[in-house]
Amino acid sequence: MPELPEVEVVRRGLAEHVVGRTIESVTVTHPRSVRRHLEGAADLAARMAGQRVTAAERRGKYLWLTFDDGDDALVVHLGMSGQMLVRPADAPLEKHTHIKATLHDGTQLRFVDQRTFGGWALAPLVEVDGTPVPEPVAHIARDPLDPRFDREAAVDAIRAKRSEIKRVLLDQSVISGVGNIYADESLWRVRIHGSRLASGLTKPVLRELLDAVTAVMGEALAVGGTSFDALYVDVNGESGYFERALAVYGREDEPCRRCGAPVVRERFMNRSSYSCPRCQPKPRRR
Numbered sequence: 001m002p003e004l005p006e007v008e009v010v011r012r013g014l015a016e017h018v019v020g021r022t023i024e025s026v027t028v029t030h031p032r033s034v035r036r037h038l039e040g041a042a043d044l045a046a047r048m049a050g051q052r053v054t055a056a057e058r059r060g061k062y063l064w065l066t067f068d069d070g071d072d073a074l075v076v077h078l079g080m081s082g083q084m085l086v087r088p089a090d091a092p093l094e095k096h097t098h099i100k101a102t103l104h105d106g107t108q109l110r111f112v113d114q115r116t117f118g119g120w121a122l123a124p125l126v127e128v129d130g131t132p133v134p135e136p137v138a139h140i141a142r143d144p145l146d147p148r149f150d151r152e153a154a155v156d157a158i159r160a161k162r163s164e165i166k167r168v169l170l171d172q173s174v175i176s177g178v179g180n181i182y183a184d185e186s187l188w189r190v191r192i193h194g195s196r197l198a199s200g201l202t203k204p205v206l207r208e209l210l211d212a213v214t215a216v217m218g219e220a221l222a223v224g225g226t227s228f229d230a231l232y233v234d235v236n237g238e239s240g241y242f243e244r245a246l247a248v249y250g251r252e253d254e255p256c257r258r259c260g261a262p263v264v265r266e267r268f269m270n271r272s273s274y275s276c277p278r279c280q281p282k283p284r285r286r
Contacts, residue, residue, distance in 0.1 A: 010235060018109055021053055185249055264276075
């Protein structure tokens with residue numbers, strides 16, 4: 001799943017190439033890509049036609065476009081393979097193109113989704129903590145790259161959880177934008193095993209961890225995010241390069257970049273966790 005840096009790369013591309021343009025028409029060719037829009041494909045297409053895009057916004061891993069009517073937002077779910085590509089309207093369609101929005105300047109915004117887990121949906125905007133967000137995003141916490149992110153409030157929220165610290169990092173209602181990759185990388189940076197209890201970590205340690213989260217995602221963003229395959233790309237179809245800088249994630253049995261011990265992989269919430277057994281010792285169980 002794309003995490004904050006990958007979604008922010010897409011958002012920036014949309015801000016550059018789509019914001020300020022008017023949507024002339026929308027064509028939906030796969031019903032699964034609009035399944036979250038309960039009124040159906042025809043309703044989504046009719047309501048978007050003639051709208052001018054005013055902003056491309058993001059909170060955590062959630063992305064949306066706003067329009068000049070100010071009522072609804074287009075929430076974009078990238079899923080596991082969703083791509084938002086900007087192409088000339090006469091360019092050949094990419095395989096798995098399921099939605100096309102033709103813009104007034106002769107370009108198209110295309111939603112390409114090989115696995116069809118993502119999609120588009122219109123949703124009303126609601127105000128949360130002084131910020132308008134789509135209704136489905138209202139429960140999502142601010143992320144560390146948000147200018148209004150409150151680190152001390154996040155520290156308090158994390159310490160209140162009697163759960164494993166990695167599980168808490170992945171809880172989007174506590175701190176948003178962090179997924180499996182950047183949780184593992186951040187925990188490695190501060191030498192904490194993901195199974196440590198969040199409530200047992202001190203405030204200074206949690207501040208250091210949140211600073212590591214911010215740093216690692218900022219570094220990933222600077223190189224276009226992490227692209228393990230051709231599915232994670234920006235609006236121009238280009239991949240990111242942070243995979244080359246990963247310290248532990250996906251590096252099972254390879255030497256730790258700090259101490260040289262072989263990186264281990266463990267099962268975690270139907271996925272994998274990567275850590276250094278020497279730098280990040282497991283906590284002792286009672």
